[in-house]
Amino acid sequence: MTDDAEPAADGGEPQDAIDAQGTRRREELDERVFEYSAGDEQEGIPFVGAGPGNPRLLTVAGKELLEEADLVVHAGSLVNSELLEAYCGHAELVNSVGKDLEELIPLMRDAYEDGRTVVRLHSGDPAIYGAALEQMDALEHEGVPTYFVPGVTSAFAASATLRTQLTLNEVSNHVAFTRPQGKTLDPEEDHISEFVAMGDVTTCIYLGTHAVRETMDRLLEDGHDPETPVAVIYHASWPDEDVIVGSIGTIADQVEAAGYRASALVVIGDAVTGAGYERSYLYGDWANRGAEGEGTSD
Numbered sequence: 621m622t623d624d625a626e627p628a629a630d631g632g633e634p635q636d637a638i639d640a641q642g643t644r645r646r647e648e649l650d651e652r653v654f655e656y657s658a659g660d661e662q663e664g665i666p667f668v669g670a671g672p673g674n675p676r677l678l679t680v681a682g683k684e685l686l687e688e689a690d691l692v693v694h695a696g697s698l699v700n701s702e703l704l705e706a707y708c709g710h711a712e713l714v715n716s717v718g719k720d721l722e723e724l725i726p727l728m729r730d731a732y733e734d735g736r737t738v739v740r741l742h743s744g745d746p747a748i749y750g751a752a753l754e755q756m757d758a759l760e761h762e763g764v765p766t767y768f769v770p771g772v773t774s775a776f777a778a779s780a781t782l783r784t785q786l787t788l789n790e791v792s793n794h795v796a797f798t799r800p801q802g803k804t805l806d807p808e809e810d811h812i813s814e815f816v817a818m819g820d821v822t823t824c825i826y827l828g829t830h831a832v833r834e835t836m837d838r839l840l841e842d843g844h845d846p847e848t849p850v851a852v853i854y855h856a857s858w859p860d861e862d863v864i865v866g867s868i869g870t871i872a873d874q875v876e877a878a879g880y881r882a883s884a885l886v887v888i889g890d891a892v893t894g895a896g897y898e899r900s901y902l903y904g905d906w907a908n909r910g911a912e913g914e915g916t917s918d
């Protein structure tokens with residue numbers, strides 16, 4: 621907690637609020653789950669996904685909410701300043717980086733209770749490594765309603781840039797959104813090597829730009845094929861986007877030469893190149909077999 625941060629309104633810590641909300645969740649699902657759909661306008665503070673960077677990749681709902689906001693609390697350097705300039709012209713902007721829950725929650729709560737329109741803006745989609753729920757729980761505990769507005773996660777921008785699919789018939793049947801071991805993930809919780817071992821998984825590593833060499837070294841130690849394709853997409857969809865394509869054996873040198881230590885997505889697997897896939901059933905005879913074809917429509 622920072623020195624000048626106010627305590628929570630009820631004198632409790634955010635962790636107490638999170639625990640209380642967790643207890644409530646275990647007992648019953650929030651009735652709003654059945655009342656609203658994603659994208660519906662709702663009461664409270666929206667937790668909006670800004671998308672990967674390009675302002676055009678913000679959702680229509682997100683754009684409308686930002687345009688109406690008096691206060692936008694945003695995720696700092698991962699949110700493109702062009703997007704803030706384009707859509708938040710009249711709002712007060714607060715960078716959340718470096719602020720803890722004890723500072724952020726009263727800031728948003730007080731603004732909301734003063735009748736200001738508040739938007740919490742996360743990068744990509746708030747549901748992926750966004751730490752959004754703990755803020756929402758702490759706010760809800762203090763009587764401030766909240767809700768999610770989804771965004772385009774950076775893995776989807778990366779696959780579009782690579783002109784490939786993350787799932788591809790006969791190449792990749794699964795996608796893993798993951799992160800490498802480090803300060804917040806113990807070595808036994810790092811499953812990257814297991815995902816790669818499965819062979820038909822596209823592994824999308826968030827928060828791992830600084831650790832590309834360690835990650836690749838571990839994969840080599842575990843006996844993975846050094847030729848396995850790897851792409852590192854720096855600032856996907858930003859004007860300074862950069863794409864590095866290599867393999868488990870080469871990518872660490874390539875990324876180090878480029879100098880990237882943050883803000884990139886690492887994609888491992890054959891889907892990186894898109895080579896070797898086979899036509900799907902969707903547009904073949906199989907799709908026309910009546911009821912048997914159900915479930916193939918996307």
Ligand SMILES: C[S@@+](CC[C@H](N)C(=O)[O-])C[C@H]1O[C@@H](n2cnc3c(N)ncnc32)[C@H](O)[C@@H]1O
Pocket residue numbers: 672673698742743744745746747748749750772773774775777825826827828829853854855856857858882883884885886
């Ligand atoms: C705290 S996580 C937030 C992820 C975000 N919620 C999302 O859905 O993309 C930050 C990590 O996301 C990845 N990231 C976010 N924006 C990116 C972009 N435009 N291009 C590549 N990677 C990005 C990087 O790996 C970065 O370290």
